[in-house]
Amino acid sequence: MDSVSQIALGAAVAIATMGRRTAVWKAALGGAVAGTLPDLDVLIDHGDPIANMVLHRAESHAPFWLTVFSLPFSAVIARLFGEWSIWRRWWLALWLALVTHPLLDAMTIYGTQLALPFSDHPFGVGSVFIIDPLYTLPLIAGTGWALATNGATYGLRANAIGLAIATAYLAWGVGVQKHVERLAYASLASQGVAAQRVLVTPSPFNSLLWVVVAVKDDQYYEGFFSLLDKESLIAFERFDRGTSASGSDVTELKGVSRIAAFSKGFYKLQDSGGQVTVTDLRMGQAPNYSFSFVVAERQNTLVPLTPSRQVGTRPDLDRAMPWLWRRALGQALPPPR
Structure with missing residues (x-):
């Protein structure tokens, strides 16, 4: 805290x-x-x-x-x-x-x-x-x-x-979390998603609006549920985790393995633009995450960065905060991207 x-x-x-x-x-x-x-x-x-x-x-x-x-x-x-x-x-x-x-x-x-x-x-x-x-x-x-x-x-x-x-x-908070978790699994199942792991955590500064992140293979799903929502079905957006496209040379990088273990599998990889980035999916929401790190650069070969470089981003508060409170009050609004 x-x-x-x-x-x-x-x-x-x-x-x-x-x-x-x-x-x-x-x-x-x-x-x-x-x-x-x-x-x-x-x-x-x-x-x-x-x-x-x-x-x-x-x-x-x-x-x-x-x-x-x-x-x-x-x-x-x-x-x-x-x-x-x-x-x-x-x-x-x-x-x-x-x-x-x-x-x-x-x-x-x-x-x-x-x-x-x-x-x-x-x-x-x-x-x-x-x-x-x-x-x-x-x-x-x-x-x-x-x-x-x-x-x-x-x-x-x-x-x-x-x-x-x-x-x-x-x-x-623990009780509400368990309630939202049950709704999340039911919603994912109704949408044909057999998630391997599901994370339910409150959005910033409140316990009304909850963020759900589900991981299935090379994809992750993000959804939101407010206790004031009229419907119990949670809508999810699907995103690429980048884990399948990355080779063993990436997944074996020390920075990647540390984040994978620390996040308990809630992470994504990006291998593009000559850089390899690993992101903890638990803190933030797409596309902005607090803990994102460049761990290697691609030249002719993969070159690990020592030290890594933190490149986490924050949302535009002028857009994010009004959405947060309106969504918490049960308004069905798409998240700001």
Whole structure:
């Protein structure tokens, strides 16, 4: 999730755990710092844009390593605040603020390596968009109320309610995702598409409009469904993935294999104009995707690029945002291309 959401979650969790054992501002500050720390891995440059992508949310987001880190971290915080006598409570609060960060990230589609150092599998439920105000605002309101009332009983209760509402919203997202997934499979079947894998994830900033991506062999299909749509049948557009036309020299490129694994098969290739490009299909919509990389150039032979070059594109917001909100409200509009 975005930094504001993680800060708000860390602060809310720490306030709820510390209660009246410390000043509410201390709990909020400690939790906010803990909620921010895992994302500092973005400052690490691994020397290649694809490596930077797949190694984000790795060790710094693994509960095992965060648990190890929480011990000295909580000791430092307890000493700084002059509250060594309640060090164990500080440890619990900061440990919870640290580990809820990757758990929340895992609800997005990106891929969070929760099981390190035992497995590098990227977990990504994909039931909430990386920025969603309906998740973040209850946390901010509850934390703000607790701070404004200086930890009064009703302020702490408001913080707990904010946490409960935000968590319920995550549960809502999972439920809606499963509903749309069932509709997606039924719609694909009615159109004669036996998809090998289907991805259902919310569109930006909301949980009303959902994006469906289905992969079948060398094709992928994209469709949209709003909870306010009058019809349950999802219309799909078909696009070329470029995987059949690409030879083994392309599919065996390190950058291609890394994106293929990280995206769990939701990727496409383009081998034209003297360049080979691999694109993660999970983040964006045709023809604009955030994570697209040139991994090789074709001269007389295929020459891998080291490092790769990121060439992801963003949609024209003047067209995309009005379409997004109108489509979310159930208007049957073709996506802007």
